[in-house]
Amino acid sequence: MDKNTFIVMVAVLxxxxxxxxxxxxxxxQDDFVVPDSVRNVSATISESVIKxxxxxxxxxxxxxxxxxxxxxxxxxxxxxxxxxxxDYHTACAKAFxxxxxxxxxxxxxxxxxxxxxxxxxxxxxxxxxGLNIGQFFNYTTLKHLSDNNENIDSLIYISQQSFNKxxxxxxxxxxxxLSIVMVTGVWVEAMYLSCQFYKDRPNARLAxxxxxxxxxxAELLNMLQVYKGQKEVADLIGELTAIEATFEPVEMLxxxxxxxxxxxxxxxxxxxxxxxxxxxxxxxxxxxxxAIENVRNKLIK
Amino acid sequence: MxxxxxxxxxxxxALVAQSVKAQTETQRIDLCVKxxxxxxxxxxxxxxxxAAAVGEKAPVFRQAIALRKxxxxxxxxxxxxxxxxxxxLQVFDENKPVGSSFNPETxxxxxxxxxxxxxxxFYVMFISFKxxxxxxxxxxxxxVKTL
Numbered sequence: 001m002d003k004n005t006f007i008v009m010v011a012v013l014x015x016x017x018x019x020x021x022x023x024x025x026x027x028x029q030d031d032f033v034v035p036d037s038v039r040n041v042s043a044t045i046s047e048s049v050i051k052x053x054x055x056x057x058x059x060x061x062x063x064x065x066x067x068x069x070x071x072x073x074x075x076x077x078x079x080x081x082x083x084x085x086x087d088y089h090t091a092c093a094k095a096f097x098x099x100x101x102x103x104x105x106x107x108x109x110x111x112x113x114x115x116x117x118x119x120x121x122x123x124x125x126x127x128x129x130g131l132n133i134g135q136f137f138n139y140t141t142l143k144h145l146s147d148n149n150e151n152i153d154s155l156i157y158i159s160q161q162s163f164n165k166x167x168x169x170x171x172x173x174x175x176x177x178l179s180i181v182m183v184t185g186v187w188v189e190a191m192y193l194s195c196q197f198y199k200d201r202p203n204a205r206l207a208x209x210x211x212x213x214x215x216x217x218a219e220l221l222n223m224l225q226v227y228k229g230q231k232e233v234a235d236l237i238g239e240l241t242a243i244e245a246t247f248e249p250v251e252m253l254x255x256x257x258x259x260x261x262x263x264x265x266x267x268x269x270x271x272x273x274x275x276x277x278x279x280x281x282x283x284x285x286x287x288x289x290x291a292i293e294n295v296r297n298k299l300i301k
Numbered sequence: 302m303x304x305x306x307x308x309x310x311x312x313x314x315a316l317v318a319q320s321v322k323a324q325t326e327t328q329r330i331d332l333c334v335k336x337x338x339x340x341x342x343x344x345x346x347x348x349x350x351x352a353a354a355v356g357e358k359a360p361v362f363r364q365a366i367a368l369r370k371x372x373x374x375x376x377x378x379x380x381x382x383x384x385x386x387x388x389x390l391q392v393f394d395e396n397k398p399v400g401s402s403f404n405p406e407t408x409x410x411x412x413x414x415x416x417x418x419x420x421x422x423f424y425v426m427f428i429s430f431k432x433x434x435x436x437x438x439x440x441x442x443x444x445v446k447t448l
Contacts, residue, residue: 055367057367061343062369156342157334209369274420275420
């Protein structure tokens with residue numbers, strides 16, 4: 001093999017490696033026992049699946065959609081202040097507050113309050129740059145969409161996609177701890193907003209959506225436990241454990257039901273008839289709300 | 302010096318190719334989001350799987366997802382034009398199937414299906430390709446409305 005042939009081979013291999021890396025990290029292949037209805041084969045889903053990173057643990061979209069469906073008016077006063085940005089020195093503080101602002105952005109977007117988007121995305125860009133993930137935050141497009149008061153759905157799409165890309169990159173680049181911390185920030189802020197609106201206008205549906213978070217908080221804590229050796233994560237676990245303690249008396253029971261498939265005009269809708277029964281007292285709910293407020297207000301300082 | 306320049310050119314080409322590929326993926330996601338209709342986007346799952354080896358199970362992409370009671374979600378699957386296999390998206394609640402873009406009994410295929418969730422829980426979404434063929438597709442999770 002002469003030198004030129006060797007150089008060409010190295011270059012070709014490098015090209016292949018680069019090209020494959022464009023997608024390799026977003027592809028999961030394994031020999032997991034697949035419940036594949038395509039072949040009409042049922043199988044058991046391993047517990048380990050649930051122990052993986054779970055998407056959509058904290059989604060501000062569903063939370064804000066619930067507020068809107070209950071005719072809860074928009075309240076700017078509950079949004080996190082951006083004045084403390086310069087106080088977030090550590091990567092953990094930056095990630096947590098990026099999550100806080102991410103939840104606020106989802107809420108702002110869902111209410112179409114585009115005039116508030118700019119302040120929020122400037123803060124998010126600053127924190128994202130501080131974590132070296134600013135390249136995934138599509139600031140320019142978000143700024144353009146908000147400045148021009150354009151389609152709200154596009155604003156939600158770009159916001160959500162930017163957030164997902166930052167989250168995925170953190171996981172892929174060996175910073176899964178910051179990913180979970182960021183998701184925790186989103187969860188805390190969405191809960192905080194729910195609690196404030198419940199206090200303003202007590203409502204059974206909103207109350208239930210708050211106490212049902214017991215399940216999701218337990219999973220968040222599970223994911224954080226992986227990084228409990230890191231002091232800041234351990235501190236965060238401590239804060240969330242205080243919240244978890246207030247959830248402890250809340251009972252959640254599930255009654256299994258059938259699935260109903262409804263096909264109309266070629267579209268399929270599956271209706272789940274399981275029922276979740278949540279038992280809690282007003283005092284227990286008040287304790288949860290108080291714990292959420294304490295933790296959120298402490299961690300955004 | 303010429304060799305260094307040559308290598309530089311090759312690497313530049315590779316970077317351009319990667320950029321074009323990434324752009325294409327973005328475009329495919331954008332198209333699938335549009336196909337999902339008038340909904341609020343939550344997550345995208347671009348998936349590329351190899352063909353099943355002889356005697357082996359078909360590869361799958363899987364993702365655990367938290368869904369909340371009282372919400373209608375929409376799952377959408379868009380198989381890429383150049384894909385050898387047809388993408389299938391399935392959702393399970395523990396080991397119970399709660400929705401699929403393909404019904405093997407009727408042969409019906411759905412680009413999207415809605416799921417009226419009445420139990421806050423962790424569900425698992427799978428993307429695979431029919432008959433274990435190689436394939437590429439985009440899955441989209443979106444929020445339709447509060448029930």
